[in-house]
Amino acid sequence: MKVxxxxxxxSGKSSVGRLLAKQLGAKFIDLDSYIEEHQKKTIRAIFSENGEIFFRKLEHKMLxxxxxxxxxxxxxxxxxTPCYSNNMDTILKNSNHSIYLQLSVSALVERISKEKDQRPLVKDLEDHELPEFIGKHIFERRQYYELAKHIISCDKKELEEVVAEIEDLL
Ligand code: S3P
Known part of the structure; x- marks a missing residue:
């Protein structure tokens, strides 16, 4: 089964994925970590040394x-990932389950402001710039995220609740 x-x-993709995989006894792969292991470099270093276009091509290949x-x-x-892969609709359709973990802009701003330095796309922004940047970015990207078969609204939910909701879908 592919999920x-x-x-x-x-939005919690890695934490949800890890816990869900543990509970299901399934193999778990986090694409960012997989790329980092393969390249022996952090995503941040790939962005700064090779540029975003290189990263996007690599990301698609690794996917x-x-x-x-x-x-x-x-x-x-x-x-x-879903926004730069031209066949993502096929990929998501061919997976048994595809799930969009959706959060409000304000919840994402709160989470991202605490770990901005790790994230190449936002690391140079001031905190007050985050709401507008994230709001616009989600507006552009949601059409790709919404290709997923299921949408789970994650605002104000504990990790375990999100995982339990997904287990009910599978
Ligand atoms: C990116 C998200 C990051 C990572 C890279 C680009 C993006 O992954 O792939 O920094 O374009 O949104 P996470 O969603 O796991 O932070």
């Missing part, structure tokens, strides 16, 4: 590799 989690940065090489996997993607 793909999508959503904006800091295909993970899905081709694993018959059964729970995959958490990066926040931009």
């Amino acid at each position: 793909v989690l999508v959503g904006y940065m800091a 295909q590799k993970v899905l081709n090489e694993n018959e059964s996997v729970l995959l958490s993607t990066g926040g931009g």
Whole structure:
């Protein structure tokens, strides 16, 4: 069974994926970590040394590799993965389950402001610039996230509640 989690940065894809995989006894792959292991570099270093376009091509290649090489996997993607893969609709349709972890802009701002330095796309923004940046970004990206078969609204929910909701869907 293939399960793909999508959503904006800091929406909990990795934490939800890890806990869900543990509970299901499934293989878990976090695409960002997979890329970092493969390149032996952090995502931040890839962005700063090779640029975003290089990262996007690599991300797409690694996404295909993970899905081709694993018959059964729970995959958490990066926040931009569905937006830069031209066949994402097919990928999501061909997965048994695809789930968009949705959060409000204000909840994302709160989470992202605490860990801005780790995130190449927002690290140079001032805190007061985050709401407008994230709001516009989600507006552009939601059409891709919404290709997922299921949407889970995660505002004000504990990790365990989100995981339990997904388990009910599977
Ligand atoms: C990105 C999100 C990041 C990472 C990269 C780009 C994005 O992943 O892939 O920094 O374009 O939204 P997370 O969503 O896991 O933070």
